[in-house]
Amino acid sequence: MPRPMTHLERLEAESIHIMREVLAECENPVMLYSIGKDSSVMLHLARKAFFPSKPPFPLLHVDTTWKFREMIEFRDRTAADIGMDLIVHINQDGVRDGVGPFTHGSQVHTDVMKTQSLKQALDKYQFDAAFGGARRDEEKSRAKERVFSFRNAQHRWDPKNQRPELWHLYNSRVRKGESIRVFPLSNWTELDIWQYIHQENIPIVPLYFARERPVVERNGMLIMVDDDRMPLEPGEQPEMRMVRFRTLGCYPLTGAIESTATDLAGIIEEMLVTRTSERQGRAIDHDASASMEKKKQEGYF
């Protein structure tokens, strides 16, 4: 008898199975690519799932125009290296109205530039399935979400009326205009992600590694001054500190942590002694109670 499959081997096989089901059953799938570590893992798994073919669907990045510059460079380089089509969508209505996190606050910014923008893109290209890198261990409302999560024609999630999901028999059937969000990483944890990145040597955005970066401390978060659009408050002076990021989003909304982890082993070592959950660094989750579930119902990933 062969040796039992390891934890990561099982997770990998399950994710590959999920991706193949989508490709076989859906007409026009897309992979939401957010440039973060989870997206990097998801993309790597897609390359495995369809090898020797290239993943037969495009990548979609919903660009809020406030991402770290290093993220955008990494995105373009990755798509070119793998040779996949990359669709970058920006909500031009939001750009016209000058929506941004400093002027409008994180809620409005995220709603307009991320949630509404994503819906625009899905409608524009008529995607009937969209892969997302969300994990069930991230947040309470995600713990109950299906791997194949149905969205109505308005892209809304109805947590009370989800399709039962048994065995590996996923239901991808939709009517015109409706869609499925698919979460191949549902059963992965943050530590699994890092271990897998280490094991597979998957490229990730350098922002995950500690380096001297210009930051200001604001509301208890370390915000990196990534460009000159960031208005400094009286008395604020960016200072160089050794920091890295546990998650990546819009730079004004993503808190850095002080760290000396300059490589993967260092990150994992830090994780093992860490005492805070990864979403703590996200301003958006703290805005309103149960905010994630509310946003998800409205169409956020």
Place this chain on the structure above:
Amino acid sequence: MSEQAAPQTIESYLEAQAAKTTLRFLTCGSVDDGKSTLIGRLLYDSKLIFEDQLAALEADSRRSGTQGEDIDFALLVDGLAAEREQGITIDVAYRYFATDRRKFVVADCPGHEQYTRNMATGASNAELAVILVDARKGILTQTKRHSYIASLFGIRDVVLAVNKMDLVGYDQAVFERIVDEYRAFAGQLGELNITPIPMSALKGDNVTSAGEHMGWYGGPTLLEHLEGVRTGKDLAARPFRLPVQWVNRPDLDFRGFCGTIVSGTVRPGDAVQVLPSGQRSTVARIVTFDGDLDEAQPGQAVTLTLTDEIDISRGDVITAAQTPPQTSDQLAVHLLWMSDAPMYPGRQYYLKTGTRTVSCVVTELKHSVNVNTLETQPAKSLGLNELGVANVSLSQRVAFEPFSEDGELGAFILIDRQSNATVGAGLFDFSLRRADNIHWQALTIDKQHRAAIKHQRPVVVWMTGLSGSGKSTIANLLESRLHDLNRHTYVLDGDNVRHGLNRDLGFTAADRVENIRRVGEAAKLMVDAGLITIVSFISPFRSERRMVRDLLDEGEFVEVFVDTPLEVCEQRDPKGLYKRARAGEITNFTGIDSEYQPPEAAELHIRTTETSPEQAVEQVLGYLEARGVLG
């Protein structure tokens, strides 16, 4: 995940991590049994709770906890009050934790009877069940229900967690009495490996460490058991099976068949057979992104290439050549209903098993099973959370295994054809012999021959609408006109058919479904005979009209919506039925206390308030003429 758990070097830590296996288990029991406390305790003791979560937990414990100054672990897991308000407690929640020896995925299942479907969902992807029992209460109806559903859905390893031992003075006699009672009951459930553990989730006894109170218990703690248990059947020892998910064709030189191996192992050079076609070939390569493999085992997602160019597509199953699974299109099944809309025999659904989706009709509901008592009772339909034993008929043969042998090829889901919702979960039991023994008799003269000498193309003109909408009037006029044109016709009228073929049927939803199924089959025979067949039936449900459409060939079903507002029908009331229905003398009357679902895309839509019966007939004739029906 504490500092003292951090090993010497990160590299050796990663090496140890990489070798870890996973156990997926479910927990069931009601809130009162201490399930949340148990899960909270496991997460807490395995140090998977972060500081920000712990701070929130401590604050919550002081505010609304039930444990005084102690941490209330239950708050960690569910925040049940909030979840109840949102109505999503009914759902399975997945939680993750790890120890130095193993990683765990916990499917946390709610315990009440109305959540049977969630229990089944959790069981379908779990290898072991932790069934909680309150030591003060012993084996309850719900304990039996949980055990039955878990075992039915394939779980062979059960931990009987006798919790709250602290409240019975850690009394060994109490524990043993409960275990004896459970074993006596579990004998009915087939082969089960039962591990009884006395514990107190609240105080921590026998959860992650033994504690001091139960020296009389010599067995493992819960966590020790979960870390060490080897579950399930040896899938690798079974014959090779791979349902094909997707055919990978990057270029003309490569044709690979992607899928996850459900049982058996495979090596290059192995002889294989492809089902249901039965074609044979040999495995050439096992292709992966990380290089070709010498061998692959159950659970691995791989891509196979074969030495011969044979036609294989999604839904086929590649199997060991000498020991293929059976194929069938008529099967006996267990079926758990998961939808608010009941299941009626005769209605059509999609059935997905492995990677194949086919049309399916439940031809016969033999009985339902009371999930509390395991008693069977006759049933005409299955409601939400009801379990039944039934026969199904599929539009194509599928490769299958009895669920008791193979949890993947033995399982299926049913999908509603209108809403696309997943409405049922089923287990294949065995193939019905009649599928093999009754063959279609091929006849020399076929539909085309019969139609040709009548100089017409056979169709079904299906008139649907409320009682009193004018269907029969239009049908009668239409047949007269066709007769004058020397066309060969027949009218199947709702009332007339109920005098003979369907005299045994009433007006319940289940009987209405069967009524339409029989008329559909009769209409199909008439079309086969070459006739223009006019059907005048209320036929209130979309799914049944869809079923008849699917019985016929493309273009043979002409749906005519005779659209008359309810008020007008009621005013006309040609048979005095509305009056009686309003008076409560007739029940299940369409439009009054039974639903009419108007067609969404009928071939013809006749608004009788704007159209005379003569004009309606002209519309139908015009439609038939344009499609060459009249020769």
